[in-house]
Amino acid sequence: MSGPDLLAPEALERARDEALAAFTAAPTLESLAAARTAHIGDRSAVARARKAIGSLPGTEKADAGKRVNVAASAVQEAFEQRKRALEQERDQRVLLEEAVDVTVLPPRRRGARHPLTTLSERVADVFVAMGWEVAEGPEVEHEWFNFDALNFGGDHPAREMQDTLFVEPAGSGLVLRTHTSPVQVRSMLDRELPIYVICPGRVYRADALDATHSPVFAQVEGLVVDEGITMAHLRGTLDHLAVALFGSVGDGKGIRTRIRPNYFPFTEPSAEMDLQCFACRGASAQPGGEPCRVCSSEGWIEWGGCGMVNPTVLVACGIDPERYSGFAFGMGLDRTLMFRHDLHDIRDIYEGDLRFTSALGSEV
Secondary structure: HHHHHHHHHHHHHHHHHHHHHHHHHHHHHHHHHHHHHHHHHHOOHHHHHHHHHHHOOOOHHHHHHHHHHHHHHHHHHHHHHHHHHHHHHHHHHHHHHOOOOOOOOOOOOOOOOHHHHHHHHHHHHHHHHHEEEOOOOOOOOEHHOOOOHHHOOOHHHHHOEEEEEEEOOOOOOOOOOOOOHHHHHHHHHHOOOOOOEEEEEEEOOOOOOOOOOEEEEEEEEEEEEOOOOOOHHHHHHHHHHHHHHHHHOOOOOOOOOOEEEEEEEEEEEEEEEEOOOOOOHHHHHHOOOOOOOOOOOOOEEEEEEEEEEOOHHHHOOOOOOOOOOOEEEEEEHHHHHHHHHHHOOOOOHHHOOOOHHHHOOOOO
16 A cells, blocks of 8 residues: 555544454453554554655645544554553452462471481480580680680691681680580589580581581580590490491491591590491492492591590699590581481581471471
């Protein structure tokens, strides 16, 4: 259709009527949007008629412009009316379809403690059953309790920023405790001898978060100070704890531990504590044994540190090392939980995902 034909009154009326009919027939906002493109868009009859005005002589442009504006206004108004009507229908439908009955009680999901909390309490129960006490202390600790009383020298690497989180202001002498050993120091200062305490709690290190490290993690330490305490008592205690946490083997002897010489400032002699692999029971390290991914076929898993309490620590706490001796041990509860459930990423423990805790069988 040529320019003059598009501007004819009957052509504009026909374009207007077709647009109104299309808008009225549109059942949804999506179909109305498509009708708008066809009847108001750049290629619509009204739009092409508006462009054709420029080809008319000057005397005819005014009348043609008026006719086009009347038709365009009618089309635009019809579109807006239909749009408002469809939006109202949509809103009413949503109110009905998505109505919420606030009187209906939501499904109740029974809460449960985190597996790490449950494990901490289970460890404590093992020692309470033997007559020990549970000791707790502040997480913001003074350097004297965290380092000095434990025989850490002033230039010990553990005091540096890469390991310890210091509390402002600078020079306050306060740190976020790097282990629960300060609780042992406080126990030796506050309690009457003999002392048998287990010390669970959160500790803090300046570690980057990855699959095996976390700046915040859980730890449990044990302390005994009494007359006649030897490494044999320490070994028997650790064997008992290992059996309580990881079960016993079929012959009734229980899972085994071993200790290897090591160094810690607060114990002398010191040892590293290894746990017999609870998955293969050490069989993977034997000739012809099946490979074990839990212990990398070594038969043993590093569990924590232990040793006899350094006499220097006893003296710092006002205890006579000539009369009393003691042992101490410590391990990460996070690693213990990972051992028990074959976990490979420590971040799973702290993300708060209910799917994780439910899969581990959270206990109420």
